[in-house]
Amino acid sequence: MKSSWQVIVDALPILAKGLLVTIEITVLALIIALIIGLFIGLMNTARTKILRSIGTVYIDIIRGTPLLVQIFIIYFGIPYALDFQIDEFVAGIAAISLNASAYLAEIFRAGIQSVDGGQMEAARSLGLTRGQAMRLVVLPQAVRRMIPAFVNQAIVSMKDTSLLTVIGIRELTNSGEIIISGNYRFFEIWITVAVFYFVFIHLLTLFSRYLEKRLAN
Amino acid sequence: MKKALFTVLSCLLALTVSACGSSGQSQSTSGNDSSNGAAAPAESSAPAKEKYVFGTDATYPPFEFEKDGKYVGIDIDLLNAIAEAEGFEIEIKPMDFKGIIPGITSKQLDGAAAGISITDERKQVIDFSEPYYQAGLSLVVRADNETIKNPEDLKGKTIAIKKGTTGAKFAEELAQKYGAEIKYFDDSPAMFQEVVNGNADVTLEDYPVVSYKIAVDPNSNLKIVGDRLNGDYYGIGVAKGNEELLKKINDGLKKVQESGKYDEIIKTYLGEQK
Numbered sequence: 001m002k003s004s005w006q007v008i009v010d011a012l013p014i015l016a017k018g019l020l021v022t023i024e025i026t027v028l029a030l031i032i033a034l035i036i037g038l039f040i041g042l043m044n045t046a047r048t049k050i051l052r053s054i055g056t057v058y059i060d061i062i063r064g065t066p067l068l069v070q071i072f073i074i075y076f077g078i079p080y081a082l083d084f085q086i087d088e089f090v091a092g093i094a095a096i097s098l099n100a101s102a103y104l105a106e107i108f109r110a111g112i113q114s115v116d117g118g119q120m121e122a123a124r125s126l127g128l129t130r131g132q133a134m135r136l137v138v139l140p141q142a143v144r145r146m147i148p149a150f151v152n153q154a155i156v157s158m159k160d161t162s163l164l165t166v167i168g169i170r171e172l173t174n175s176g177e178i179i180i181s182g183n184y185r186f187f188e189i190w191i192t193v194a195v196f197y198f199v200f201i202h203l204l205t206l207f208s209r210y211l212e213k214r215l216a217n
Numbered sequence: 218m219k220k221a222l223f224t225v226l227s228c229l230l231a232l233t234v235s236a237c238g239s240s241g242q243s244q245s246t247s248g249n250d251s252s253n254g255a256a257a258p259a260e261s262s263a264p265a266k267e268k269y270v271f272g273t274d275a276t277y278p279p280f281e282f283e284k285d286g287k288y289v290g291i292d293i294d295l296l297n298a299i300a301e302a303e304g305f306e307i308e309i310k311p312m313d314f315k316g317i318i319p320g321i322t323s324k325q326l327d328g329a330a331a332g333i334s335i336t337d338e339r340k341q342v343i344d345f346s347e348p349y350y351q352a353g354l355s356l357v358v359r360a361d362n363e364t365i366k367n368p369e370d371l372k373g374k375t376i377a378i379k380k381g382t383t384g385a386k387f388a389e390e391l392a393q394k395y396g397a398e399i400k401y402f403d404d405s406p407a408m409f410q411e412v413v414n415g416n417a418d419v420t421l422e423d424y425p426v427v428s429y430k431i432a433v434d435p436n437s438n439l440k441i442v443g444d445r446l447n448g449d450y451y452g453i454g455v456a457k458g459n460e461e462l463l464k465k466i467n468d469g470l471k472k473v474q475e476s477g478k479y480d481e482i483i484k485t486y487l488g489e490q491k
Binding site: 076079080085086087088165166167168170174177178180181182184186 | 315318319322323342377380381382385386400401402403407410411413414415416
């Protein structure tokens with residue numbers, strides 16, 4: 001029987017590769033989610049009722065279904081029904097980003113609405129259009145307040161990527177499972193996987209604290 | 218208003234606590250049952266039977282699957298028949314296949330019947346009963362696939378497999394030998410769907426499982442190519458060192474095979490095919 005250390009050392013290169021895939025998916029998905037989230041968030045603060053309703057329906061549907069089910073629908077369900085092929089990475093990033101975008105939309109909406117209404121009025125009275133006022137006056141103030149909530153969502157999304165193991169993506173959790181299915185050393189491997197997640201998420205947390213401090217001045 | 222809310226909430230809390238309390242109690246009694254068997258309270262007239270927890274793959278027809286809310290299949294029926302012959306009780310725990318052997322080694326399970334092929338690696342961590350079925354792996358492709366006829370055709374192809382299976386191990390060897398890529402899944406339905414959707418070219422699965430799937434589901438859109446790649450035997454897994462349970466299972470298996478019950482079970486699920 002191999003020693004625990006030997007088991008962990010042997011697993012490191014495979015787990016590191018898995019962590020890279022996890023990071024890659026998280027980063028790409030969050031960038032896409034930010035764009036969609038901002039878009040939907042703005043729709044939800046719009047004055048037109050139809051825009052607001054579309055935004056609300058989007059958020060309700062995505063928040064109202066489990067991510068695991070969304071992953072299955074995107075990867076197995078839709079391609080099967082419509083007879084086309086989808087790459088597992090595309091499906092994985094789509095699922096994580098759609099899911100995160102609904103939560104981010106709410107963060108954007110809350111952030112925008114937290115900026116005092118007088119700011120918009122003052123900007124408009126200075127001759128800015130509504131779009132300019134939003135972009136130049138309201139959003140910069142809102143984004144600063146949203147940072148903690150945004151980092152929180154980034155952490156949640158990163159952990160959510162572990163669900164992608166069900167569609168065969170070899171991210172960190174799946175890599176751990178594959179190693180365990182060969183050596184049955186579940187204790188050592190799961191602890192190592194947890195440490196990998198923790199270290200990366202902790203770095204993210206530290207970065208967010210630094211960012212908050214800098215933007216506070 | 219606030220007061221009413223408070224009352225409702227505290228009622229709910231009280232309910233949950235009492236429910237937890239009673240379920241905890243029932244758990245501890247059943248724990249006693251299995252640990253000191255005969256020393257069970259006198260009020261139950263029938264002698265208390267030993268109870269063992271068996272893991273099984275939740276989605277592996279015809280060996281184990283859910284039908285009308287109940288778990289059925291060759292393994293389940295066989296376990297029940299053995300338990301009946303030897304006079305013990307079983308509790309079935311369905312789970313992902315990859316969780317079964319870890320479940321046994323970590324003592325979460327007493328044993329498992331899940332179409333587990335007997336291999337030397339597995340024998341190092343769990344004990345096996347006498348073999349009860351010869352399965353063997355087959356290559357499975359989408360029905361319209363004409364390019365893969367045997368393992369040599371796997372060069373540059375993608376193989377979908379289930380984690381922790383002999384199929385996975387075999388595929389890893391094939392992948393190295395012929396230069397194929399591997400994608401790992403948690404259960405057989407996901408693995409089959411991967412091939413049907415065209416994301417993987419081929420999968421490796423035990424012959425009786427695929428042939429059953431194709432037989433009961435004419436729209437499965439899958440086909441078996443070539444001969445069986447090996448002749449692995451299934452065994453019932455038991456926690457290492459649990460000689461008592463292993464003996465009961467082996468004795469029970471023998472009785473069930475001699476009484477003809479075994480053939481009956483196989484026939485129920487596989488018809489005349491072997």
